[in-house]
């Protein structure tokens with residue numbers, strides 16, 4: 175039997191039309207369902223239409239214009255699963271994605287999520303109300319309270335790391351509805367890595383770790399930008415998790 179909603183979504187280019195139709199019907203009915211379908215057909219990402227993303231049982235609030243959480247970023251937290259941080263931070267937390275994982279994995283830790291984008295932080299605050307973490311506004315480390323200087327055991331960041339001239343290759347739905355600064359990492363994609371690593375040693379505890387996700391071809395240049403740091407890599411499907419420990423250990 176044909177399903178009109180599935181057919182409309184498929185015609186609009188939705189690859190997982192059946193799944194999307196089920197998710198929309200579970201969230202909306204009547205006129206709100208029709209409005210939601212119209213937004214999706216117009217190219218608004220499903221997560222922004224629903225108002226949330228659910229990945230591996232973690233529910234992240236996603237408002238309009240907010241970076242949509244990607245499952246690939248979870249590899250950053252998986253790569254540090256053996257740690258036991260007392261203070262853990264998610265720099266550039268967007269909707270609160272990795273901070274939600276940190277808070278679930280280490281319920282006794284102080285977890286802080288930061289971002290420069292107030293729209294993202296509105297979503298992060300709603301995510302935080304479910305998982306219990308602090309939310310702060312500001313640029314990278316500068317957003318953290320001063321008392322955490324030198325005390326951060328674990329910092330994770332899914333940094334904007336797409337080279338500027340590759341941003342055009344991002345799926346048009348995301349490109350049109352996520353802020354460019356959430357993905358654009360400058361000419362080689364590493365502008366934010368350089369900015370974060372520059373002052374990371376001031377904020378990390380002596381045995382602290384900074385973990386991020388890059389493309390494999392970015393690792394050599396990332397190493398060159400942090401010559402005194404100890405850098406480990408963990409393969410994660412098409413990406414690499416980079417684990418950085420401060421110089422002088």
Ligand SMILES: C[S@@+](CC[C@H](N)C(=O)[O-])C[C@H]1O[C@@H](n2cnc3c(N)ncnc32)[C@H](O)[C@@H]1O
Pocket residue numbers: 241242243244247265266267268269270271272288289290291294312313314331332333334335355356357
């Ligand atoms: C790739 S998104 C990741 C968001 C979130 N961690 C996630 O996994 O869904 C990068 C995030 O970095 C934030 N960002 C960009 N520049 C920043 C800066 N200077 N300081 C703090 N956050 C920044 C963006 O607003 C965006 O939310």
